Amino acid sequence: MHKAKFQNRRIFSLMVVHFYILLHFSLWYGVGVKIWGKTAMMGVPSLLAGHINAAAIMVVLVILSVLLYGRAFCGWACHLRGAVEFSDWVMRKLNISGYQRIRKKNILFNTRFRWLFRSIVFFILLLPVILYWIRHEYSFYFNVQKPSPMSDLPGNNNLLFSVNSPFNMQLATHGMTILDFIIPFVAGIFIVFVMTFVFNYFYGQGAFCRILCPYTIMLVPFMNLNAWQKKITRISNCTGCRACSDNCPQGIDVSREIYHYDGKVINKECIKCYHCVDACSSQTLADSRKKAAPQTKPIHIYEKTPWQNSYKHLQVIEPFHPVLDVILIVIAIVCGSITSRLGGFWFYVGTIGGYIVFRRLISWLLTEEVHLQNRKIITKSQNQMGQKKTMVT
Ligand code: SF4
Ligand code: SF4
Ligand code: SF4
Known part of the structure; x- marks a missing residue:
């Protein structure tokens, strides 16, 4: 901890x-x-x-x-x-x-x-x-x-x-x-x-x-506009231990961000909670306007391995196909619109409930589909094996 x-x-x-x-x-x-x-x-x-x-x-x-x-x-x-x-x-x-x-x-x-x-x-x-x-x-x-x-x-x-x-x-x-x-x-x-x-x-x-x-x-929209805006900044060499990335509640890969963006976290999801700063035992991070300290020791994994999520630089799990993702959002919004009849903030209850229920449902259906396909493949190969045995005898 x-x-x-x-x-x-x-x-x-x-x-x-x-x-x-x-x-x-x-x-x-x-x-x-x-x-x-x-x-x-x-x-x-x-x-x-x-x-x-x-x-x-x-x-x-x-x-x-x-x-x-x-x-x-x-x-x-x-x-x-x-x-x-x-x-x-x-x-x-x-x-x-x-x-x-x-x-x-x-x-x-x-x-x-x-x-x-x-x-x-x-x-x-x-x-x-x-x-x-x-x-x-x-x-x-x-x-x-x-x-x-x-x-x-x-x-x-x-x-x-x-x-x-x-x-x-x-x-x-x-x-x-x-x-x-x-x-x-x-x-x-x-x-x-x-x-x-x-x-x-x-x-x-x-x-x-x-x-x-x-x-x-x-x-x-107001993030990163002003050169005077404070950002999470590298103030000494980073070891690449990834404690900062593992502790960011917004899922930002802090360690990679500072490696790729001149020592600064430029991710617009950063909420300045300083969990990354607290997690860094080598005191490499600070919230600062100043120029970052240079990284003199290269961290090879960041040069070879691409971002886990190439376009937003977040550590997230996104198991769904994009079309399913959009459908899910539409369903959630419809659920929220129904509950919003009770009052503005009830919108969130419906949206969140709808999102969770339908995401689970889609997830379950996809798993069932995979099981079904696997079963078909197994049955097909068992049939083929059976046919081969009959031919041999
Ligand atoms: S300040 Fe918080 S949100 Fe921003 S990068 Fe650090 S841990 Fe993540
Ligand atoms: S405004 Fe409040 S609820 Fe919205 S992202 Fe910021 S902290 Fe979260
Ligand atoms: S900034 Fe600190 S916690 Fe993050 S990878 Fe570098 S040394 Fe580790």
Whole structure:
């Protein structure tokens, strides 16, 4: 196990974000203090609808931060990353064998079409804004406290699901009770549970961030634009031990990246979690703007062996044919669209559930097909052997 110099600080930072959210919710719903606007995830729809509120300002600041620090927001301040890492920690502590196997070998399931997946999800995230544009005149206003009209988290409008949901439950009919707080809270926890525990369990640590998160669409275009952006950098000779690559939760082959790209990790999936830095016992890595130290000792394996995944430089397992991969994404999106009728974030529950179920189904069918073919080959060769024996006798 590598030492966790940065991990303690990072986990502390992610915990502080959650305490802030808790405080924010308590003040908003409990005391009616609304100085910080509505939730941050409403920032994108607000921004596009021309509403400059606290959430919209935060989104702009996060995007600008990418220019200087890369996706450090993801590694250090995203509330969902906190939940993703918490689920990873719990499953490791519980020693869940299936998860441990994926985790120890750093096997990460992924799809080569994750950008297609993320783009469609991003488009769906913006659908309410598009509908808002169609139904209302584009109205620009600046009010830090005024929330976006499109929030439909469990509990919004005193309803458990969205106003358009085919079934619903009215909350707080006789004033706020503890039950009116607990019911939407449990619904919210269930959504996050699917996004983190379930997705992690099937596809490895941080699966939501690697496969599905639509916010990457906004963050990634700002990666590597600015020469001043900090990147994971080689500051001394690398031995090629690969501890950094084996510990990267985003599946980046760090050791090869720094060998091939002038000592820098240029991969846009890097979230600045510093697991690679902590894992390197020879202190070869640092997050820096400076030029990398030269690699004076050649690492022959990197010159001979190609990338495991030549076009995105990730260590992932992609057992499916591309056509099946795309079909699977479409099925998952359809499942998500159905569950999104319950409210925006229920979209993820349906998408993730659909993706897992149909991927397993396809995987099972392919294995059956292979078994069938093998059986045919065996029967054919047994028949041929039988015929030969008859001819000899
Ligand atoms: S990829 Fe998405 S969910 Fe993951 S840390 Fe970044 S913004 Fe958060
Ligand atoms: S390259 Fe390093 S900092 Fe970036 S995601 Fe991987 S382990 Fe984290
Ligand atoms: S950067 Fe460090 S951990 Fe990674 S391969 Fe080189 S020496 Fe090993």
